[in-house]
Amino acid sequence: MTHTSADDWTAATVVPGPGGGTLARFGPVVLLVGSDDPEVVRPYLEHAEMVAANGGQGRQLIRGFALMLSTSIDQSPGFAAIAPHTTGLAVFVDGDVVVSVDGEEISGAQSLAWVERLIPWPVTSVSAALPGAAAPAEGTAYRLDGGVVPAGGFLVPTTGGTPAEPVLRPSTQVRAPQPPPDVEAPPVVEPVVEPVVEPVVEPVVEAPPVVAPVAGRPLPPTPADEHVSFQSVLMSDVEDDVDDFEPLPIVEDAAQVHDDHAHEQVRGVYCKNQHFNDPRVLFCGICGINMVQQTPVLVNGPRPPLGVIVLDDGAVFQLDTPYLLGRDPAPDERIVAGEFRPLPIIDQSNQVSRVHARLELRGWDVVLVDNNSTNGTYVHLPKTPDWVRMPPGSEQVLVQGTRVRIGHRTLAFNTHAGAVS
Numbered sequence: 432m433t434h435t436s437a438d439d440w441t442a443a444t445v446v447p448g449p450g451g452g453t454l455a456r457f458g459p460v461v462l463l464v465g466s467d468d469p470e471v472v473r474p475y476l477e478h479a480e481m482v483a484a485n486g487g488q489g490r491q492l493i494r495g496f497a498l499m500l501s502t503s504i505d506q507s508p509g510f511a512a513i514a515p516h517t518t519g520l521a522v523f524v525d526g527d528v529v530v531s532v533d534g535e536e537i538s539g540a541q542s543l544a545w546v547e548r549l550i551p552w553p554v555t556s557v558s559a560a561l562p563g564a565a566a567p568a569e570g571t572a573y574r575l576d577g578g579v580v581p582a583g584g585f586l587v588p589t590t591g592g593t594p595a596e597p598v599l600r601p602s603t604q605v606r607a608p609q610p611p612p613d614v615e616a617p618p619v620v621e622p623v624v625e626p627v628v629e630p631v632v633e634p635v636v637e638a639p640p641v642v643a644p645v646a647g648r649p650l651p652p653t654p655a656d657e658h659v660s661f662q663s664v665l666m667s668d669v670e671d672d673v674d675d676f677e678p679l680p681i682v683e684d685a686a687q688v689h690d691d692h693a694h695e696q697v698r699g700v701y702c703k704n705q706h707f708n709d710p711r712v713l714f715c716g717i718c719g720i721n722m723v724q725q726t727p728v729l730v731n732g733p734r735p736p737l738g739v740i741v742l743d744d745g746a747v748f749q750l751d752t753p754y755l756l757g758r759d760p761a762p763d764e765r766i767v768a769g770e771f772r773p774l775p776i777i778d779q780s781n782q783v784s785r786v787h788a789r790l791e792l793r794g795w796d797v798v799l800v801d802n803n804s805t806n807g808t809y810v811h812l813p814k815t816p817d818w819v820r821m822p823p824g825s826e827q828v829l830v831q832g833t834r835v836r837i838g839h840r841t842l843a844f845n846t847h848a849g850a851v852s
């Protein structure tokens with residue numbers, strides 16, 4: 432079937448395939464993790480469940496996993512997570528997992544960070560596989576309606592399976608009808624944390640005769656009768672919907688700030704696909720293509736956003752402009768003059784100065800500068816054991832995954848530009 436909305440997707444058939452990982456389905460959220468270790472898998476399951484319990488919004492799924500990878504996960508086993516968004520299907524892939532949507536393959540293997548995409552509706556065929564595993568062929572007599580099972584891949588078939596309106600199934604159906612997608616917490620979403628607890632895999636009761644499986648002889652995949660082409664886009668390029676929370680700060684005088692910083696020129700290199708990059712990166716931050724094998728040509732170009740700051744409450748601030756961070760940065764003359772945008776740090780601890788620190792963009796670097804704050808600015812660099820207090824007034828270049836603590840609040844720096852050689 433062709434999925435043209437979040438409701439369609441929530442009612443889709445999900446077919447698990449064999450392999451050594453963990454597959455979970457919580458309402459509209461489908462998660463494939465490249466591990467069967469309960470301790471490793473647990474945080475991924477918890478986030479997927481939380482997103483499902485909040486209605487299964489793709490944007491929340493992606494934000495949460497991005498924050499998780501940059502702050503609390505040292506070694507990811509590789510995973511893929513999918514949830515619907517209002518305008519399409521949100522796909523998040525980290526590591527060697529390959530997700531295929533209507534023939535386009537999405538993998539994090541070539542990317543130093545992760546890959547996130549929004550595939551606009553309609554979406555017809557979706558599959559995913561861990562390294563060394565294959566997505567199941569169409570016609571396989573298993574499906575996962577909810578819960579957590581061992582698996583190496585999954586398939587949302589193009590044919591057969593689920594009618595568009597699952598609640599209208601005939602009463603001969605053995606399986607209980609799925610709840611309407613608006614239900615906040617579907618009954619199948621139980622707090623299952625262990626990978627193998629009560630797997631809800633059951634044979635398809637009313638498999639269409641043309642794809643009825645024959646024991647020991649898997650049928651070849653049913654050819655898709657149409658190929659719907661699409662263009663995938665980065666989630667961060669997609670405008671928020673009204674029912675989604677607003678990630679970017681409201682700027683009183685947007686035109687003023689925008690004009691000051693939007694077209695700042697920097698020296699950089701273009702990848703083969705014409706994405707403008709930091710000359711120091713090994714892989715394109717947009718498409719992930721290897722930049723090493725091409726002869727770098729330094730040219731001037733418009734500086735793209737250098738990443739995002741994600742606050743511990745999920746708020747996201749795009750680094751296309753410098754920011755003043757603090758309890759009440761808005762009255763500062765540098766904000767009034769349009770040189771900086773405010774990034775308010777709301778904290779009950781009374782340890783945040785009015786202007787506590789600032790984030791500057793220098794070339795391709797994001798630089799954190801302590802503003803001689805009373806209680807200090809702390810940073811935790813990736814692969815280091817401790818939080819370190821910055822000397823008053825000192826600077827710190829942020830790298831992917833750097834965490835910053837101001838008062839009792841924590842910020843994480845995420846960039847798709849990846850590690851610097």
Ligand SMILES: [Zn+2]
Nearest residue numbers: 702706715718
């Ligand atoms: Zn590129």
